[in-house]
Amino acid sequence: MARHARYDRKTALEKAVGLFWEKGYHGSSMKQIEQALDMRPGSIYATFGSKDGLFSEALAAYAEQGGRELAVHLKGFDSIVEGLQDYLRGIACSCGDENAAPSRACMIVKTLLESSNTHPALADQANSILAAIEQSIAELLEQARVKGELVQSIDSRRLTRLLQAQIMGLRSMGERNLDPQIMRDLGDDMAAILDGYRTQH
Amino acid sequence: MARHARYDRKTALEKAVGLFWEKGYHGSSMKQIEQALDMRPGSIYATFGSKDGLFSEALAAYAEQGGRELAVHLKGFDSIVEGLQDYLRGIACSCGDENAAPSRACMIVKTLLESSNTHPALADQANSILAAIEQSIAELLEQARVKGELVQSIDSRRLTRLLQAQIMGLRSMGERNLDPQIMRDLGDDMAAILDGYRTQH
């Protein structure tokens, strides 16, 4: 056989997520990537093909991790709606926390806004991911409706997009560096929107 | 005297807004700027100082125009709240419209997300503009509260930020290229959020 790889693909990707999430696609140079991954250009290109390829894989890894985070919040609650509300409050809280993450805003949204008119391939990927997230949240809300948590008459798909827009808005507001209490209030107010669609009991 | 400037500063800025709004700061090269403004580098630098300076002025011009748009929507209604609701629906509508603007998302938010960790000066400017917008909307909502349109107990500042987050979310969703009807529904649902804070009569 031969020499074994010094770099773990997964940990390298995690580091790439950190840099790209923080600085975006255009804002991250290969020089910075080399430093962040502690890899030389040759190794990076042998492993990921190109800056585009690395970014694409990093974005996918980010999305996967994001999905796991939502699942964690939901696990803590019997009620789906309360789980989602906790998720919103959790985002608001982490937005107040300094240095909790490379950036407060969502990397998928950052990518979509940055690349929609400059890099169609990335924009398509971001759009696909957002559609997939919409799909899985829609299933949750539909489930909640069937369970009787939400009023029967709601359009779960439509409420999903309202919720998705809340998350986008909340995390973008996070980038404003507002007072933590203000972010918590905002998270509460967004959680309260869902109450308007709940069944009373 | 001497030769007079061939370029009108204001129309040049409008063209710059168009390019920067579409492609962002990093996504717009000087070559593209020269083409968009139909100006040679020397003239651009003599007029605006630098790419940064041009972007900064363009962002300010964009914000000013955005403020005028909101005022137009408000003029059409006796009720402030209904004016704001119409503003939300208007955004949703224009997001569905193809080629209505260089980009569906807000240039200020795009700038904030792009520059928050790469270009502090731009991020600061974007933050200042967002704070100013928050201020003027807060004055509107406080006015609406005093007029009795909104329940007396509301925190107008807090509701302002919820509204601002709606706008950010709505316009970011616009970048997803969803069906126009879907965007209209989303705008309606966001407008309906405000109903929850209105006085009944």
Next chain:
DNA sequence: GTTGTAATTGAGCATTCGTTCAAAAAGGAG
């Protein structure tokens, strides 16, 4: 050890980046 293979290295590629500045061009005043 020696050999064979695969991973890593980093100097250096062509290109593009934002920017400068000496020269050319375009008027108004005399």
Next chain:
DNA sequence: CTCCTTTTTGAACGAATGCTCAATTACAAC
């Protein structure tokens, strides 16, 4: 027309960009 001032031009700069590849290194098998 001749000056004088101001604006415009575009070639060219140094630095940075994404990327390549021949040489080197490190390990497993023998």
